[in-house]
Amino acid sequence: MQMLDVNGIRLAWREWGEGPVTVLFVHGNLASKDWIALAAPHFPRGVRTIAVDWRGCGDSDKPTPLADFSNYSVRQHADDMLAALDALKVDFCHLATHSTGGIISTRMILKQPDRFGRVFSLSPVGPQGIAFPPEKAAFFGRMKADKALTREVMATTAPSLFAPETLLPNPGPARFLPQVTAGDGARARLFGHIVDQVFQVSDGIWFGTPDTLTKEAHAGELKALMGTIRHPHLVAWGMRDGVIPEADMTEMAAAMPDCRFIAVPGIGHSMNLEAPELYAGYFGAWFGGLAR
Template identity: 60%
Template sequence: MVARVRAGEVQLGWRQWGEGDVTVVFIHGNLASKDWIELAAPLFPSGVRVIGIDWRGCGESDRPPPAADFSNYSMRQHALDMLAALDELQIPFCHLATHSTGGIIAARMLLKQPERFGRVFALDPVTPLGMAFNAEQTDLFRKMMRSRELTRAVMATAAASLFVPESLAPNTVPRFREGLAEIQAFYERILEQTFGVSEGVWLGTPFNLNLERESGDLERRMAEIWHPHLVLWGEKDGWIAPVDLKTMAAAMPDCRLITVPGIGHSMNLESPALYAGYFGAWFGGLPGSEVAI
């Protein structure tokens, strides 16, 4: 049975792993879902309850038609959805784990209700600076909506270490490395989810990340985000600019940036055990979820 939670005018899919007094909420990235931590979750430390919530338009959540300006799929709207879901799930205080675009959604959550959150574990995050997409890059998302083959090729670059490097070249079919077994089967399943994502996410995310970049609203407020951050960047990540991460780490009062060798944009898919190790080191042994740090 699908678990869903009311968040304003939409219902969002959600899932829980583990039990405990420490609650961590996972905010996934673009074209993804809460399931992207499924292989890592059994390796998380005991005493930690982890809750993953699908964005509107993704996973098992509702898919409202996008507004002409994609305002109902903005980073602000995703953040408000998550806050409303936390209210409905009766989670007054928690920590956050984010991946990719989940990072900028979390930044809006932290600024909106700062006392509600503790630590943040950010994997290859889109920073509060947003991202710039030119017309060609935006058009790529349109083409991906119509082509499974293209989507497969582009999404492979988001988990680069799973594939034979030469097979990630343009106009080449991605080939998995040998011996991936469970990870390969899991990747195929979450890739299939991508094809069901709303147009509001496919086109709205690059549109709204451009707006975030152009406005500079969050960039100017980075110093206000006092929550302890552990930020991981895979050295094979071609999606997130390391200069943005360094700018964020310098601007935030408590932000540690680590470069991880041999990993691409999605450690949670590429090396679930390694992801769980960092996760456990950051969240294991913390005081109960009602206690701010």
């Protein structure tokens, strides 16, 4: 396992490929670098892809959260990713993000705009943030206490992997387990690994992420700056996504000077898990063949 010493903690990282073009993958909440493990072998030649586990996630250190979760804020995760690039001696790269990784990348870009080029955002939490009312924030506590419920909820983020009749429209007390469709052995194994990883994350992730996303939404700071973000963005959103509203994606495309929005049929929140070859196709079209 490869580790980086940054900001007083150790962050786990992994890389695929090599070449003049470097892409940093920033994963989402309750996730890890492993979410692109099936897609990365299909990325184009000439691209070096780096993925770093957030603090509190995957194989990275899991410091005790402060009472206000400030050491698990979007700003802190962004600072960690910037420090990871420093440690890897990467002075310029492109960004691929998923879900909450989207708003983390926004903070990274605004802090060091000259360090980044293109951005491929999969179903991102946009600069608008997401406001979690108390009952939805409390749901994370229920998930932490019930692995079957967590598996059920995680399945709804990748619905095309599962037989429709085994998915519950409104996850509640788990009644049965979602069943992966036949022929998806590698995806099923990765999904099982991901669910196991969820139960190793810090409370700073379980409870800090909804807290910090709500704070970002209420502050409105990043939303007000969308018009200043000129980095080319490709935003891909699955039409079966039950996490991120399409309206947020179209708002990004309308407000940001160079942002393209693509709605992908048949896919939910996690194309990188559900259809890794398709994800790699978008990734390759956006980053393949670049000079840097």
